[in-house]
């Protein structure tokens with residue numbers, strides 16, 4: 001069967017391209033086919049894909065004008081507005097300004113060039129209960145494609161005060177062409193809901209909006225619009241420039257850290273080198289000490305032997321008395337040094353040695 005809502009949808013798209021607000025949404029009880037109508041299947045595309053294809057075909061055929069097309073994709077779930085192009089769920093707020101009218105603050109808008117890009121973006125967005133696909137045609141066109149949440153039997157959805165109603169207010173209320181696709185479940189058990197849906201449909205059909213073109217694009221308006229676009233692009237560019245700078249700073253910081261670590265490593269190596277050098281010096285000093293001490297030992301033994309043999313020592317008794325304890329003290333000091341109990345004892349010995357030796361030489 002041909003897609004039933006197609007003629008109405010074409011009407012909405014044509015209107016949107018001519019500068020009106022365009023909205024298409026499906027309305028009906030739960031499981032009656034609203035999402036199916038919006039998404040369709042691979043062989044039988046739904047409203048979203050058909051609308052996107054249609055828009056780009058029409059734009060391609062229009063040579064007299066240029067279009068800047070932005071797509072945003074959001075979900076209203078439990079009255080929280082989530083940006084489906086954003087990685088994380090955010091609770092976005094609805095704002096209103098003289099310039100932009102009613103809008104969702106912080107909602108990401110992707111600039112697109114062809115239908116494939118739009119469909120790819122939509123595929124990336126996560127489909128949930130209530131999905132709004134909002135296409136903003138900056139120069140001319142505002143088109144909203146809406147998949148409403150269904151209602152359960154005897155349930156009530158407070159559309160009147162909902163965020164959805166507020167967002168769609170410009171599209172539903174006045175300056176808009178709207179296509180409503182009502183879906184009903186054919187089974188007899190759903191007859192009450194189906195009746196309700198049909199009553200809504202016939203009431204909606206009677207609504208007549210008095211529409212006017214959103215914006216007449218004379219040269220001045222076009223210039224103003226383009227200036228704004230340039231400014232926005234410059235801001236984006238600045239954003240990406242600052243991101244590059246941030247990367248550069250991060251890299252420099254990492255380099256600095258690496259240099260610092262390298263410097264510390266070198267300082268440690270230098271310190272180790274110094275310690276090794278010191279211990280090398282100490283060990284050569286101690287071997288020198290050892291050889292001096294062995295000489296002294298040898299001398300003292302010789303002296304002791306001489307004393308023992310009372311040979312050639314022409315010292316007075318008083319001098320002998322002085323010399324002998326000194327010489328006897330040498331081996332004791334050496335033992336003390338070797339056992340490393342007292343560094344001082346070693347030093348004392350070393351200081352005293354030359355005078356003791358010279359005394360021995362003089363008197364020996």
Ligand SMILES: Nc1ncnc2c1ncn2[C@@H]1O[C@H](COP(=O)(O)OP(=O)(O)OP(=O)(O)O)[C@@H](O)[C@H]1O
Nearest residue numbers: 028029030031032033034035036037129149150151
């Ligand atoms: N015209 C159709 N042809 C074939 N299958 C359909 C058709 N319409 C709906 N369906 C199937 O019926 C089921 C319910 O449809 P769908 O999810 O679109 O309902 P819904 O109205 O969006 O429900 P809800 O309100 O819970 O979101 C799905 O499995 C869908 O594939």
